[in-house]
Amino acid sequence: MSETPTRPVTAVILVAAGSGQRLGYGIPKAAVPLGGEPILMHALRGIVASGTGSQVCIALPPGEDTLRRLCEDFRQELADGGPLLSIVDGGATRAESVRAGLAALMDGIEAVLVHDAARALTPESVFHRVTDALAAGAAAVIPAVAVVDTVKTVAATTGKDAHLAPEVVTGTAPREELRAVQTPQGFHLDTLLKAHEAARGLDQDESAAVTDDAMLVEMLGIPVHVVRGSTQSLKITTPLDLILAEGLLEGPLGARWVEG
Numbered sequence: 001m002s003e004t005p006t007r008p009v010t011a012v013i014l015v016a017a018g019s020g021q022r023l024g025y026g027i028p029k030a031a032v033p034l035g036g037e038p039i040l041m042h043a044l045r046g047i048v049a050s051g052t053g054s055q056v057c058i059a060l061p062p063g064e065d066t067l068r069r070l071c072e073d074f075r076q077e078l079a080d081g082g083p084l085l086s087i088v089d090g091g092a093t094r095a096e097s098v099r100a101g102l103a104a105l106m107d108g109i110e111a112v113l114v115h116d117a118a119r120a121l122t123p124e125s126v127f128h129r130v131t132d133a134l135a136a137g138a139a140a141v142i143p144a145v146a147v148v149d150t151v152k153t154v155a156a157t158t159g160k161d162a163h164l165a166p167e168v169v170t171g172t173a174p175r176e177e178l179r180a181v182q183t184p185q186g187f188h189l190d191t192l193l194k195a196h197e198a199a200r201g202l203d204q205d206e207s208a209a210v211t212d213d214a215m216l217v218e219m220l221g222i223p224v225h226v227v228r229g230s231t232q233s234l235k236i237t238t239p240l241d242l243i244l245a246e247g248l249l250e251g252p253l254g255a256r257w258v259e260g
């Protein structure tokens, strides 16, 4: 008979300290209302409902007192046996916000999920697929979906009137090999710590090119495993994304729609 793998003691780092420039709401994105409450609270309730972490560590924009108070109220609401809720000041970049979360983990944590507050409607099933793969022994796991567009590379145009010149295609990426990557991204704690330690050695341009935690793990040569994500895990980035997210909550399909 096969043995059930032991589940590592897991924490979730919820990165919510971004400014939301592309959404253009004039307030931090995590505070922007979605279905009547801040985006952050949807993400937080989703994590707790998934039952994934013994600790949830939230990186907030420094000085964002309203969100901090909402998180503290939510901590009161959690019944005994819920996860420990920790709140930290996020950093100037996403990676720095992750590191702020790592610094606040309680003793005994063995695995970490890093999750974007901006992916506020991620279904519970995605959390479970990531944690199942970690429990099965993977050191790094990301959820992803197939790419639906044809993706091309282009040559960067330079010079005074570069913005007026049409870009020129240099190639077409093989779509069957492409995946659109989401969060939560799961890691054994020692792997994620090593990856972020190595990131300190990157120069400014290299750091700016790092858009997720898995990239740092890839740089260490450690295999990153892929599990099925969900189109419902869309990252609320632009005004159109916010309209889509509102539609998922309140449209004709309403909250019943869960794409597992």
Ligand SMILES: Nc1ccn([C@@H]2O[C@H](COP(=O)(O)OP(=O)(O)OP(=O)(O)O)[C@@H](O)[C@H]2O)c(=O)n1
Residues within 6 Å of the ligand: 015, 016, 017, 018, 019, 020, 021, 022, 023, 029, 030, 059, 090, 091, 092, 093, 094, 095, 097, 098, 115, 116, 117, 118, 119, 235, 236, 237
């Ligand atoms: N310094 C930062 C930057 C980003 N994030 C978080 O990382 C996730 C993904 O970032 P993104 O969607 O790009 O958010 P913003 O940085 O806020 O967006 P923009 O680039 O449009 O300003 C978000 O949940 C965001 O809050 C963070 O915690 N700390």
Ligand SMILES: C[C@](O)(CO)[C@H](O)COP(=O)(O)O
Residues within 6 Å of the ligand: 094, 116, 180, 181, 182, 183, 211, 212, 213, 235, 237
């Ligand atoms: C981590 C991420 O959500 C995976 O798709 C993404 O890379 C974040 O990118 P952003 O430019 O910080 O939104």
